[in-house]
Amino acid sequence: MSSASRKREKQVSPNILTLVRSYLIRHIQVFFYSLGQLSRTPVSTLMTCMVIGIALALPTGLHVLLKNAQQLSGGWESTAQISVFLKKNIQSSQAKKLKSDIQAWPDVISIHYISREQALKEFQTLSGFGDALKALDANPLPSVLIVKPKLSKNSEQATQRLLNKLRNLPQTDKAQLDMQWVKRLYAIMNIVERGVQILGFLLALAVLLVVGNTIRLAIQNRRKEIVVMKLIGGTDAFIRRPFLYTGFWYGLFGGLIAWILVSFTMLTISSPIEKLTTLYQNPFELDNVSFLTTSILLLSSILLGLAGSWFAVGRHLREIEPQ
């Protein structure tokens, strides 16, 4: 080969350092180029992102609600309480005396006295039957002692013993342990949790398919471009790149929309829930989407977007060959 053509040969490809630098620059360019491509068709892009967002918002929202429910009820099992309904003829002073007696028992952590008047007032605000109750001559409600048993290893037996002891008091009309329903609630929540997981899995699959299909259409639309790229020496990685970044953006925006939907819903229902829990004398502030949940949501939606486009590109890019 002549020296002239050898010189030309050298110019044909840039050196390694330039290659690495322009490779990185190229990635950044494609990163924003694919975003620009999406912004050219804002309506269809938004629709795709909304589909992804709604699909992901459903399991995320249920997850957040479930977490809140678990947190709310988390303390219940450990603070199983015994409601001791006193006989109607027990006077307030007698009840207070009884309260301090029981307080001294070694297997009692705390005790709370609700007088008949308090009980009535509570019932009025809580039940909405306020006016109807006013029609009654006398207060139908008994006074109540709420006893929290001390917990130990064999707390179940100990609690049972305490319950019997309270039942046998002469002042007691009725004593009941509120435990069974807590256990049932936990069982139900376990089922719901499993359901949310299955729903999440199915909807993640749906997101994968939505992104895959969208990217497949994008590939069809840009068939000619792909052919030209292949003709002039574009590698598969080069041709794949913009589609993968497009999938990335779909995932990111879908995840953000899901986050907005869930956060907004939580904000909307938080004040009624607060009101409700206040009525139950158990003020509870609804936790919004946590940072961890947000990170997991965004990460998984981005991964789903990437995976969906990866499958679509892998399947369809090879089919397009210059003729």
Added chain:
Amino acid sequence: MIRFVNASKRYSSGFDALQNVNFHLAPGEMAFLTGHSGAGKSSLLKLIALLERSSRGQVVVNNQNLAKVPRRRIPYFRRNIGIIFQDHQLLFDRTVYDNVALPLIIAGFSSRDIGKRVRAALDKVGLLGKEKKYPITLSGGEQQRVGIARAIVNKPPLILADEPTGNLDPELSAEIMGLFQDFSDVGVTVLVATHDIALISQLPYRVLTLKEGKLIGDTGSETGLTSGGNS
């Protein structure tokens, strides 16, 4: 630069597009490939650009036996060939500049280099002022010259052209051929497939003639004789 040894191409339908083709094109040589449509011109170019592979025989391009180029190396192989198409194969949603820059972007040149080279290539084909235009706003001859600029922008040692003057009037065709002559003069190997006998008969270059997949005519090359073993 290009060597065909008993190369044949049979399609899965059983049609023989090329049969036992033998020729050698030396580096820097310019030649025309001619014959009626369906004679196998396009098939021959496709074998050289690895758009298809030969069914039998050997094709060697730029010292590479094409049978031994794996699929994933094909893009790198094609970067050393500038291909020019009858239908230009331009991207109509990009400017002239972006079209011509594409091979350089693919090869990973820096943007400063790209600007220099794109302008040099556009200058070469006489389109320097039109880099911001979109191909659709250009005439057929101008579009073809954009295609040529794209083919030469990374200075490949080999240029293939498939009916580059197919849709152009004689005057424009002669202009395009003039460009190919210029490339050949600076050492680029050029192979032009065309059925425009009137045009090529005026030019002093080697002519390969195909008929029904067989090479029936070769006017021979002067340079090929001196550097025959060095393809």
